[in-house]
Amino acid sequence: MIDRAPVLRLEHIVKTFPGVRALDDVSLSVLPGEVHALMGENGAGKSTLMKVLGGIYQPDAGQIVVDEKPVVMASPLEAKARGIVFIHQELSLAGELTVAENIYLGELPRKRFGLVDWDTLYSRTDAILEKLKVGFDARTLVGSLSIANQQMVEIARALTVDARAVIFDEPTASLTDAEKVVLFDVIEDLKAHGVGIIYISHRMEEIFRITDRITVLRDGTHQGTVNTAETDEEAVTQLMIGRKLDLSRNVSHHEIGDVALEVRGLSCGHLFKDISFEVYRGEVVGFYGLVGAGRTEIAETLFGLRDPSDGKILLDGKEVRIASPAEAIARGISLVPEDRKGQGLILGMNCRDNITLPQIDDLKAGPFVDEGSEIAIFDKYRDRLDIRTPGWKQLVGNLSGGNQQKIVIGKWLAMHPSVLILDEPTRGIDVGSKSEIHNLIRELAAQGYAVIVISSEMPEVLHVSDRIIAMYCGRIMRTFTSDEVNEENLIQAISGIGTENGNSTA
Amino acid sequence: MAGLTKEQIGGILARQGILVAFALFMIGFSIANARFLDPDNIMGVVRSSAILGVMALGVTFVVISGNLDLSVGSMMSFSTIVVLDLHDKIGPTLAIPAMFAMTLCLGALIGFLVGYLKLNSLIVTLGMLSAIHGLTLTYSGGKNMDIADKAGTWFGVFGQGDALGIPVPILIFVLLAAGLGILLAKTPFGRKVYAVGGNRTAATFSGIRQARVVFSCYLISAFCVATAGLIQAGRSLGSQNTVGQGLELEVLAAVILGGASLMGGSGTIFKTAIGVLILGFIQNGLLLVGLQFYAQYVVTWIIIILAVWLDIAAKRGRLWSPIA
Amino acid sequence: MQAGTLSTFLKRGAIWGFIVLELIFFSVAGEFLSLSDKAFMDAGNMLLLLKQTAPLGIIAMGMTIIMINGNIDLSVGATFALCAIVLLDSLTWPIFAGLGDGVIPVAWALALLTGIALGALNGLIVWKTGVDAFIVTLGSMLGYRGLVFMYNGEQPTSHLNWTLVDFAEAQWLGLHTATWFLLFVTVAIWFLMNRTVHGRNAYAIGDNRTAAVNAGIRVGPHMMINFMIIGFLAALSAVVFYSESGSVNPNDGELYELWVITAVVLGGTKLTGGSGSIISTFGGVLAIQLLRKGLAHIGTNTETVNLVIGLILIAVLFLDRQLNLKGKEELKV
Known part of the structure; x- marks a missing residue:
């Protein structure tokens, strides 16, 4: 490890919101030329921590130290002025402006009389874009770029300032493999210049490929910081999941009733294709997959919010057409969105x-x-x-x-309702409420409700479901019973490895 | 004030500020001129506010549902001209329902465009403002419309008559306000109007057919406009094509003054009525204290800005905006 | 060709296609229906049309930048009338009596300063109170109109200065003074929005305000400058128009805000901000004026114009929505 003073330290940060302790004594330091991974499940406090660092939230306690000087981040502007640069997950670009204007937003080079110095602007931008090896130039309108290319514009923006630390928030979520390679080159380049990097991602493979240390948060608390070289995926997962909540695997086997909902070959454009499953009364079916796998869209279609392009929906054995939420409700379907x-x-x-x-x-x-x-x-x-x-x-x-x-x-x-769909029922809420809602879901099933739970948190799905449907890119990859599922085969299924439509309930 | 914190006072002011302002105005004007509180004077003010008031009741529904209606002014001209024209052609008993039907058709068209086609209500009603104005001019050939036999018709009762010692326009306003107030505050439909205006997406996710709700709000607005046209026509028994011109913005001012948010989801019929009365009494009070008629516009301007400003200042907890 | 360029081109070009369509329609229909023998596309007729476009056109340029910036200004009609009164009345003020025709630049300056001040007041209120521009300018529309009426009651304010009239009626290279003003303003505003830091920042603010704020762009001053510009342009419009007519009624300029917004929206500027083109707005005002003139040319009642324009505005909105529909699988909210 490089033996130099950290470029950035977050010390004992506490941040509470009404009813939730979002961050509880969290510390993190980033050394020059280090890539520091920040990991944790949804709602663990990563984004709150980054908002504190970015001057969007003020911490209740603790301090931020940049280059060994304590600072108060009063605004995003101040963070930027201190060389803390964010590459946001949700893009903050103006689509009607050119790439160059977006990159130099707020600091367009000027000539006399407030005129924009276009020559300087474009030549500087093109120099940066060249480094990034992108396929567009400084004059392109941002609105006409793909999401991945817009991401590259965000990254280019970080290269214009004299950055001390750059924070990448899920940067590869929308990038192709080729674009990822370019991104990793850029990160290497930043490293070589002594910039500290915070890298937020769920993707283990990337974490182990490019990071030097890993800090894990869970439920707003600091679970530990480890050297990447001295740990493995399992240990990190252990830290992330923890066992604080009772998230033991669901083993209850109460009475399962008749089929309440049956879906046959349901498709909706490119969103999902050929979806078939059934939900029995007294049963909880979990839908697990990455963001964008099509789970929410299926729920919306069942609830009458989207028109399916193909396939059938059967309620109590009768085929139904659901054209609006009002009709879905009338037929006994409820959706917790x-x-x-x-x-x-x-x-x-x-x-x-x-x-x-x-x-x-x-x-x-x-x-x-x-x-x-x-x-x-x-x-x-x-x-x-x-x-x-x-x-x-x-x-x-x-x-x-x-x-x-x-x-x-x-x-x-x-x-x-006869069919209750819950989409991410515990996202962003405190631990206590979380376990109450988990218990409630099991209770409802015991009372004979047919329940669908969509979740991006594996422990949650494992905890509440009788069966788990794993989705990948709009398709069902596999259906597991609670006896046969484990974290490993579930992860494989949602990453596109495994048999498509493998149905083990038959 | 013992027992009340600064925040609580601020909260009361934010919620009931309009009533406080109203009371202050009434006290101020009555001190400045004793005639102000004279029953005849008060009756006169309410009477002359009735047309604006009736229209504002309908626009309240539209605004609470999260939309705008800029077409009510020219729609009112249309109703007035049509009913006056038909009066001589088919007689008043048929003219009134015919005029209501035609006005409701216009309301339904706007409701369809905004509710079902989900077009931006500002632009749609701006276009309809112009289109209905053109329709009225085409209908009348650009000429003023007059009832031929002004002495021989009972039609004037809507604008000039008295019932139970109360001027008919006031009676219409009060009855309509009561009816629509109950509709908005006490019925499932009213609840849905607030829901759609408060969060259109969440309302849809709750099974509310938002298009139908928005459509109904524009129908209610058109109904109120037709009623206002009836009062206007009955008052003068003759009219120019532009009689309602500019009223759309005065109506909106009254609704905003009553505390309805242009974002939708808040406001009440009662407060809109207060907003209308404030505008009426300011106009009257300023005249009584010797200011010229048009000073009311300037005062209205200042009051609207102050009312909305204090409202959002209370919500954000600071007086000045955080805009850099 | 990059993705999106074609649809952008179609949208930007749509207004000009519409204008060509209007020209063809009225020329052909005029042959059969026209009351006069003159052809519609007569040069004199077209020059007059440009001149008549000027008063609304000049204000529309201001409205375009206000709307690109993400605001709206409903008070332009009242500002227009108030500045006209200042112009005509100050020509007769005794303190300027000794100046002779030297009073003209003074009166112009006073009118223009009034416009800037009224705009600045709007901008300052929007900035400092955080009240939505729609409400702020709705209020000042009433307030400024009240000032107009308080000035001279319901009487018109009149003063004809023949030097001014000569200036306003002059033609240079065939174009009227008013037309030159419109062209100059169009070029200047185009330059402002496309070449200066202020203009580009105004686009950024309207497009993605959060991003602009995070990038350190100061939203308030930019908004205020734009309100001052539209105030100035409303005043300039009044100056150009009333130098010739010499008489202002207190109702003058009523509904101008609606006409101007119609023209700007026809030109493709988004109500939500961030997108819009000065040149297309020029097309928008031209299209409206053509329609007015054309309908008169083929003998339609002038009243029909309002009807047609209103319907066209709604049709444009509808088409825009249809073009932007994503497909059947879209979420129905």
């Missing part, structure tokens, strides 16, 4: 009104809303789900993430 704030809740409405929204047409006393039964429904699900709120009048936007999620679940339980 992936995006709680955007799709699940109306943040400016109170708790009661959110819970009763899907059935508001049926809660009538004469022509009016029957507020008495509304409150009764709210009370019932507040008690059952242990929703912590001062009262039904509280605006949902003021609740913690966990309680918000319980409102969404309560809203759909109140519909007494």
